[in-house]
Amino acid sequence: MTKKALIFALICVALGSLLTFFIMRKVDKKNEVLPDTELIQQQMKNVSKLVVNEAKISQIYNYKDEKSFMNLMSFDKKALVVVNADVQIMYDLSKLEYAVDETNKIVKITFIPKEEIKINPDIKIYDVEESRFNAFKGNDYNTIQESVKKQFHEKIMKSNIQANAKNRLISELSKFLVVTQSLGWTLQYQDETITNTADFNELIQL
Template sequence: MLKKILTGIVVVVLIILAFRYCEFKKDEETVIDETALIQQEIKNVGKLVVTEGHFSEVLTYKNNKKYFLNMLSAEKKAIVVVNAEATVSYDLSKIQYNIDETTKTITIKNIPKEEIKINPELKFYDVEQNGFNEFSGDDYNKISKTVKQNLARKIEKSSLKTNAQNRLLSELSKILILTNTMGWTLQYNGQPVSNENVNDLL
């Protein structure tokens, strides 16, 4: 009789252990599946986000050279019409992150900075010059540098960077939505990211 009781107890213990082992394996497989899904979502987000804008401006370029103890001068000038295509982009394939399966936490370690590219097209009108002071490659370089500086200031004041940042946040929010749905935590700079503070990612 005692033998049967002991045998029964052993069987029950084995059943409980087997059940708990299956539960553990199930949880482990779920975490692995979730990790793979998160990694895939980050991979999907990891693309080049580009926002384009068009800018125009007109400037007058003048240069004056003095000769013979400043008694003679030679001036050159031109009206420059600028049409430029500008882009603000984020290469999200460069996002650095860490996944902790134990705490179900995704830590974004680094978000790439925006890259601003300006491609100006210059057209010259009413060009005036003489043999003592002609347009040279140095003049075109100075004009191009001035144009890019002016356009960079315009971009800062325009909605182009804001639109690019909004697109960036839209992509990063996909990761936040997925992690929230699965009960994971997304954090950046040591702080959890939520819908309320998602702008802090920038």
């Protein structure tokens, strides 16, 4: 074997060994086990999103406004109001606050954001009856819109829409429970230990 061939062979062996070293290092890095706290932090980031529950509500009601002249004459205006509204109940989990106690292996959720309710009504007015002395004006439409939003808010509170939104919230929070339990950690909220989704349901008030 010539001198050039020998040098070339040595260079190939060196490059091969170097390439093998970097490949094995990369494989070892992929197989590296992440610390518990890092896994928990990753899960927190995954859940830090906007949870939205949507619904549609329709309602028909009568609008009426009365004015009188010295209690002798009445000038009324009224209309049939038809409302179709898109309702959203949202939880912004990017605002969720927590603390990690590595010594005792406890994740403490310290703050869960309240729900945000958005009502976007599509209002149509029919069968308008008015008088010359009590005609429909811009303020009437503003009054109708405010009244509609108030009535719809009350309706939402009495319906299962908010309960469904809460279930969505608990479903997201339960992902913390899966991670902490799998790592042998404890999950707490309001100094109470969470062992199952039912605990969340009891502690989170609508």
